[in-house]
Amino acid sequence: MGPSTCFFVFFSLFLGAYARLHPVMHPIENETRTVSPDVIAKACEPSMEKAFCISVLKTQSIGDIKNMKQATFVALQTASREAVATAEFIKITRQKEEEKDVVEDTIEEETLADCSQSYSSIVDMLADATSALLTGPDQLDVRVQILAAMTTAETCGKSISAGKKTRQVKEVAKKNENVRKLCSNALSIYNVYAKGN
DSSP, rough: OOOOHHHHHHHHHHHHHHHHHHHOOOOTTTOOOOHHHHHHHHHHOOOOOHHHHHHHHHHHHSSSSOOOOHHHHHHHHHHHHHHHHHHHHHHHHHHGGGGGOOOOOSSHHHHHHHHHHHHHHHHHHHHHHHHHHOOOTTTTHHHHHHHHHHHHHHHHHHHHHHSSHHHHHHHHHHHHHHHHHHHHHHHHHHHHHHHOO
């Protein structure tokens, strides 16, 4: 065996032994989440609902939240996931059994149709806000898009208030309020981040 072949054999053996001693942990499988209490406390300080804000950052993050940008990203992603889930819930609720056509002549359907349209926009707005966040702190688009998402959620809420209060509409109302709160939370954290940059 030549010197280079010996080197590669020993190097391969070393890597195999190292991998057995130090297995790679997937971030999602790693249950020990570490977040910086200082960053979270600072991020949530101006929030109107501090306990909710802290809970979101602690439970929705995987790995470290080391700075305000990461905190904002986690808050935005949480709001986005909830908006997507709400949009899907509305879509499923509107569909009738056995793939029948949606009937659009009831007050309930008008309410759900309004909210469905709203949520199509909200999902896009939060995606745009996330993209703007990733390009840098002085992007006004982040604030503008989050505010637009909140306003659109309020539009859905007004439609619900004026419509028929069926069980499905009440469930949409709860989900819509949660999205609005998550957007407000994301905006509050983003404002802290923007001031520091």
